[in-house]
Amino acid sequence: MKPRVATAWLGGCSGCHMSFLDMDERLIELADRIELVYSPIADVKEFPPNVDVALVEGAVTNSENHEMAHIIRRNARFVVSFGDCATTGNVTAMRNRFTSEQIQQRAYIELADLNPQLPSEYTTLAQLLTTARPLHEVIPVDAYLHGCPPTADQIWFTVSELLAGRVPVLPPAYLRYG
Amino acid sequence: MAIITFSIDGEHYSAREDQTILEIAREHKIPIPTLCHLDGLSTVGACRLCLVEIEGSAKLQPACTAKPVEGMVIRTNTDRLKKYRRTIVELLASEGNHQCAVCVVNGHCELQNLAYEVGLDHVRVPYLFPSKRLDATHKDFVIDRNRCVLCTRCVRVCHEVEGAHVWDIGGRGINCEIIGDMNQPWGESESCTSCGKCVRVCPTGALFEKGATVGEMHKERGFLKYIVTARNKQQWIATAHEEE
Numbered sequence: 418m419k420p421r422v423a424t425a426w427l428g429g430c431s432g433c434h435m436s437f438l439d440m441d442e443r444l445i446e447l448a449d450r451i452e453l454v455y456s457p458i459a460d461v462k463e464f465p466p467n468v469d470v471a472l473v474e475g476a477v478t479n480s481e482n483h484e485m486a487h488i489i490r491r492n493a494r495f496v497v498s499f500g501d502c503a504t505t506g507n508v509t510a511m512r513n514r515f516t517s518e519q520i521q522q523r524a525y526i527e528l529a530d531l532n533p534q535l536p537s538e539y540t541t542l543a544q545l546l547t548t549a550r551p552l553h554e555v556i557p558v559d560a561y562l563h564g565c566p567p568t569a570d571q572i573w574f575t576v577s578e579l580l581a582g583r584v585p586v587l588p589p590a591y592l593r594y595g
Numbered sequence: 596m597a598i599i600t601f602s603i604d605g606e607h608y609s610a611r612e613d614q615t616i617l618e619i620a621r622e623h624k625i626p627i628p629t630l631c632h633l634d635g636l637s638t639v640g641a642c643r644l645c646l647v648e649i650e651g652s653a654k655l656q657p658a659c660t661a662k663p664v665e666g667m668v669i670r671t672n673t674d675r676l677k678k679y680r681r682t683i684v685e686l687l688a689s690e691g692n693h694q695c696a697v698c699v700v701n702g703h704c705e706l707q708n709l710a711y712e713v714g715l716d717h718v719r720v721p722y723l724f725p726s727k728r729l730d731a732t733h734k735d736f737v738i739d740r741n742r743c744v745l746c747t748r749c750v751r752v753c754h755e756v757e758g759a760h761v762w763d764i765g766g767r768g769i770n771c772e773i774i775g776d777m778n779q780p781w782g783e784s785e786s787c788t789s790c791g792k793c794v795r796v797c798p799t800g801a802l803f804e805k806g807a808t809v810g811e812m813h814k815e816r817g818f819l820k821y822i823v824t825a826r827n828k829q830q831w832i833a834t835a836h837e838e839e
Contacts, residue, residue: 504717506724507694513724514692548724553717561716565696592711595695595702 420469420580423455424499425489427482428509428549429475433500434458436566437472440573450580466492470579472499472562472572476509477555481543490556497575497585501565501594503552508565510549517545560585563594601667616658616669617645627671628680628712630705631746632659633796637755642746644680644709647671655679681713688715689722690769692741698800699807705798706744727772732782735805736794740772743801749773749793761787773801 426434434457440447454468455461464485471493477486490496501507512520517537526533536542552558562575562585571591578585600609603616603625610619615638620627630642640657647658650668655676663669670676687706695701727740750762750773761784765774776784794802806812825831 498717501694501696505688505693506722508696510722510724511692511694511697514726551717551722554721558717563716587716589711589714592714592716594707594710595698 419450419452421454421465421467422451422470422472422576423453423464423468423489423493424457424472425455425464425474425485426457427473427475427485427503427552428478429500429502430508431457431474432566433472433474433502436500436564436569437572439569441569443569443573447576451576464488464492468493470495470497470576472497472576473503473552474499476502476506476549476551477546478509478512478549479543479545483546483555486552486555495559495579496552496556497579498552498558498561499572500567501563503558504561504563505594506549506551510551513548517547520545562587563592565595568593599663599665601663601665601669603669604671610663612662612664614662616647616656616661616663619663620658620671625671627658628709629659630709630744630798631748633748633752635756636748636751636796639747639751642683642744644683646676646679648673648676677713681715684709684713684715685718685720687744688718689720690725691743692724692727693799698742699803700800704800723769725769730775730781731805732780733784733787733789734782735789736781736791736802737805738773738775738781738802740801742799743773744799745771745773746798748796748798749802752792752796757788757790757792759786759788759790762793 424434424437438444438458453459454465471489473486473489473496475482477483498504502509506513521535521537525535537544560575562571564571571587574587574591575585597612598609599612600607602608603620608619608623617627617629617632627647628644630644631639632645638659640660643657645658646655647661648670649656658671688710693706695704695707698704727743729737729739729741731737745764747764750764753762754760761775763774763777764771765778766772775781776786781787791804794804
């Protein structure tokens with residue numbers, strides 16, 4: 418049976434996933450070797466059980482991210498912090514010096530072109546946490562992949578190592594923030 | 596000057612007795628990480644990254660200030676030192692706001708390089724995400740304390756080389772920060788000569804020149820008007836007005 422791989426998108430810009438797609442023709446080889454069971458680039462609604470590897474992009478910045486992080490940890494054997502936001506908080510965490518009220522006021526009222534209103538008025542929407550946190554401050558993480566975004570080569574190296582049954586230890590050239 | 600002999604990492608060396616362990620290590624290409632140290636400035640032993648072990652002493656010594664004595668046995672790269680160095684970089688990372696992706700020195704940063712050198716794949720202590728002050732009141736330069744690691748290179752270069760002594764450290768403990776002119780806005784400083792030395796010695800993006808970030812550059816096209824009219828006007832030096 419092929420390894421069951423998932424990718425998830427928490428509080429990030431999706432740039433890490435764009436970089437994943439930058440693996441180009443290697444994606445064809447990857448498609449033969451893995452089963453992609455959950456991803457923003459696959460139409461799957463629920464994070465499935467019994468996942469071998471999960472690449473998680475983004476910081477944990479709202480209630481949905483927080484819940485999702487725990488769902489991922491419960492269902493995935495090996496969790497990779499995928500990119501700088503997951504690893505350090507990065508750009509997502511730049512809002513941490515402001516209160517969530519200040520941020521929402523700025524984003525949804527002051528900068529609104531039409532219908533200014535606060536998401537906090539809707540209980541069905543995810544609510545901002547007090548601060549955005551790197552993934553490993555919320556759930557235990559097994560490996561880290563840096564970069565904003567990580568390069569396609571870094572991602573390929575990490576995934577290849579995992580598929581070979583090894584815990585990826587990034588060579589110095591692949592340890593790279595920003 | 597007396598010559599002494601000692602060992603570093605099992606190899607025997609000799610040096611003048613006034614040389615520091617760091618100077619000797621650099622001469623012999625023995626890598627010891629540093630951050631606050633910069634050739635040309637005084638040494639303060641503040642960052643603790645260059646700590647080395649000395650046999651018979653429980654206390655670690657900063658290589659930048661410590662001098663060997665006859666027969667000393669020095670180790671520069673033990674597991675204990677590696678652990679401490681990584682922890683120091685982790686603490687520096689967690690006490691600031693270092694978003695490499697949006698930093699003016701991304702890829703040219705001494706803190707980034709140190710992180711790679713010590714194998715920092717993630718920070719194990721909780722990030723503090725502190726609120727630090729940014730001062731963009733100076734006409735040419737900006738200080739963003741979010742990226743400051745308090746190495747005091749700016750303080751030292753301004754005092755020791757420029758002779759202006761604009762910068763100092765204000766506050767205590769976790770609230771320490773670089774202050775100018777006893778904590779006045781940089782743009783109002785009467786002692787700053789705008790020489791830019793502090794900007795050049797800063798190991799991170801905490802001190803930078805304006806015009807370096809997105810949307811800051813102003814194109815100056817006045818030169819074209821001057822070139823076009825110079826022959827007619829028989830005027831070969833542009834006036835300030837025409838350069839604008």
